[in-house]
Amino acid sequence: MPVSDVLLSVRDLHAGFATDDGHVAAVDGVSFDVHRGEVFSIVGESGSGKSVTAMTILGLIPTVEVSAGEIVWRGRDLLAVGEEERRKVRGGEIAMVFQDPLTALNPVHTVGRQIGEMARIHEGLNRKDAMVRAVEMLDLVGIPEPAQRARMYPHEFSGGMRQRAMIAMAIACKPDLLIADEPTTALDVTVQAQVLDVLIGIKDEIDSAIILITHDLGVVAGLADRVMVMYAGRQVEMGTVEEIFYESRHPYTLGLLASLPRLDDVGDEPLVPIKGSPPSLIHVPSGCAFHPRCRFAQIPGLCDSARPELRLVSGDAHLASCHYAETLEDVSIETLRSSADPDELLDTVSDP
Amino acid sequence: MSMTDVPAETTLDASAARPLRVDVWRRFKRNRLAMLGLVMIVLLVLVAVFADVIAPYGIAERSSSFREGPSSEHWFGTDTIGLDVFSRIVYGSRVSLKIGIAATSIALVLGLLLGAVAGFFGGIVDTLIMRLTDVFLSIPYIVLAVAIAAFFGKSENSVILVLGLTGWLGICRIVRASFLSLKQLEYVEAARALGFPRARIMFGHMLPNALQPIIVYGTIAVGSVVLSEAALSFLGVGPQYPTPAWGLMVADGKSSLSNAPHMLFFPSGAILLTVLSFVFVGDGLRDALDPKLK
Numbered sequence: 001m002p003v004s005d006v007l008l009s010v011r012d013l014h015a016g017f018a019t020d021d022g023h024v025a026a027v028d029g030v031s032f033d034v035h036r037g038e039v040f041s042i043v044g045e046s047g048s049g050k051s052v053t054a055m056t057i058l059g060l061i062p063t064v065e066v067s068a069g070e071i072v073w074r075g076r077d078l079l080a081v082g083e084e085e086r087r088k089v090r091g092g093e094i095a096m097v098f099q100d101p102l103t104a105l106n107p108v109h110t111v112g113r114q115i116g117e118m119a120r121i122h123e124g125l126n127r128k129d130a131m132v133r134a135v136e137m138l139d140l141v142g143i144p145e146p147a148q149r150a151r152m153y154p155h156e157f158s159g160g161m162r163q164r165a166m167i168a169m170a171i172a173c174k175p176d177l178l179i180a181d182e183p184t185t186a187l188d189v190t191v192q193a194q195v196l197d198v199l200i201g202i203k204d205e206i207d208s209a210i211i212l213i214t215h216d217l218g219v220v221a222g223l224a225d226r227v228m229v230m231y232a233g234r235q236v237e238m239g240t241v242e243e244i245f246y247e248s249r250h251p252y253t254l255g256l257l258a259s260l261p262r263l264d265d266v267g268d269e270p271l272v273p274i275k276g277s278p279p280s281l282i283h284v285p286s287g288c289a290f291h292p293r294c295r296f297a298q299i300p301g302l303c304d305s306a307r308p309e310l311r312l313v314s315g316d317a318h319l320a321s322c323h324y325a326e327t328l329e330d331v332s333i334e335t336l337r338s339s340a341d342p343d344e345l346l347d348t349v350s351d352p
Numbered sequence: 353m354s355m356t357d358v359p360a361e362t363t364l365d366a367s368a369a370r371p372l373r374v375d376v377w378r379r380f381k382r383n384r385l386a387m388l389g390l391v392m393i394v395l396l397v398l399v400a401v402f403a404d405v406i407a408p409y410g411i412a413e414r415s416s417s418f419r420e421g422p423s424s425e426h427w428f429g430t431d432t433i434g435l436d437v438f439s440r441i442v443y444g445s446r447v448s449l450k451i452g453i454a455a456t457s458i459a460l461v462l463g464l465l466l467g468a469v470a471g472f473f474g475g476i477v478d479t480l481i482m483r484l485t486d487v488f489l490s491i492p493y494i495v496l497a498v499a500i501a502a503f504f505g506k507s508e509n510s511v512i513l514v515l516g517l518t519g520w521l522g523i524c525r526i527v528r529a530s531f532l533s534l535k536q537l538e539y540v541e542a543a544r545a546l547g548f549p550r551a552r553i554m555f556g557h558m559l560p561n562a563l564q565p566i567i568v569y570g571t572i573a574v575g576s577v578v579l580s581e582a583a584l585s586f587l588g589v590g591p592q593y594p595t596p597a598w599g600l601m602v603a604d605g606k607s608s609l610s611n612a613p614h615m616l617f618f619p620s621g622a623i624l625l626t627v628l629s630f631v632f633v634g635d636g637l638r639d640a641l642d643p644k645l646k
Contacts, residue, residue, distance in 0.1 A: 060545055091547025103538040108560040121548055
């Protein structure tokens, strides 16, 4: 892990929404650092708070209430600065690549104009220089005949090309941090790989860091340097890719890994699901939020009474929030998958 | 997307990047009524521009014949005080077009601005602007016209002010509704995420996407402003003699309906054709701009 300078430091972030049914704790005490040049991946199910975390960094959700925490970007707390300063950070220093390239480009402007607009806003380029920059950027993301393509409208682009155009737009001002929120979910599998290659290639080209938000563990394994796993708005585990995939110390992470089919499966291995479904963020279970679905939960006991702290479990930066993280040292995905009856492991679990 | 009339090898050419305008014009051309309206509007504009050349007499140039029907000397006849009706209708096209375009422009600027602001910001701003439109909706424009005419005098400018101030309500509501839905779209969020200033998002990115219904509404609005102007002139709160307002001529003509029907017929006809033309073009644009309505 490159222990270079810290670009972004999120400290004990609490963010949520007020709804008619109560307060939704979408992000509940999340802390992490992103270092220059690394790919930091946030993984979790839908509703685990990974997108809200990213959007809160940029200040993009007007209805979100940040009740505590700090988001320190190069020494400045972004939660404390004014809207105009945040706007300048957005796009210029931290840029975002959106999920769905089919809807994230404005249909009435040419692609080149939209990419160039970034440079006009953040660097004050004139129309002509901005177009030159746009063509450069389209070339950088591997779009053939960039000069002609720049004059075309989004509807004349294919899905993969539009996502490349979105990336081109995000990197137009050479940001130090790119936030990619599930950048490939709207694309088909072959195009996904190409777009991810472009994204990683760009990172090296412009020397920026990437926060990659995804629920695709395959993508994470291939691209990320460090991984943060989220569940119910909380961090459950954080570490290098190797630590998360091979030495996982949290039952949720283990469960996720065990639920995936593998290339070396011969065909009759059952996939092991995580039983149940994610909790409502209005009524988060007591203690560890994962305990109602956990195979290893001690109930009644610590798991349903005390909220586990995120603590160092191995190495120098492998953190997990499980009371019994140490006992999981010998549990591998294989043992989980080979355990005769998944229900047997779950028989201590009572419904919340 | 229709690329049927573009050969495959030129798809990368920049000329292929203008399919919308081309498509719209192609669909518009197919609509006969709309084309008829467009031709009449072009004629009307030409008449207004070249009124000096076309009109055989001045607007206050009296002749010795009164209330006489059409003749080779006075194509549309003369009125009670001996003015040439044809010349006055020709010059009147300037009045109608000026009022129609100026009042619609005021309405468009007010409606677009307030509607965009209301839809974009929402909350208390939205509530305030919407209540303001409610207030304006509850004032009959004729009452407002009389009040403004009493205050600023009866002139073309008063009529423009009245019709501009009452015409923006519909536009405001349309723009607000469009903005409310556009605000949810991902490219608007993407523009915010990439640090675009608010004004640029509103007017550079959202407004062009909200223009389609406004183009249609604005075109029809010019026609309805011409009609309202005629109504105000007819009631005597519009421009005064010797301004050749068509509504004024209709008002003059109604008293002579039994012995000189041409005095009523020709200016009414001019109003009718003008309003119809704008409505036809507006309808044509609506169909042409919406590819789903074929």
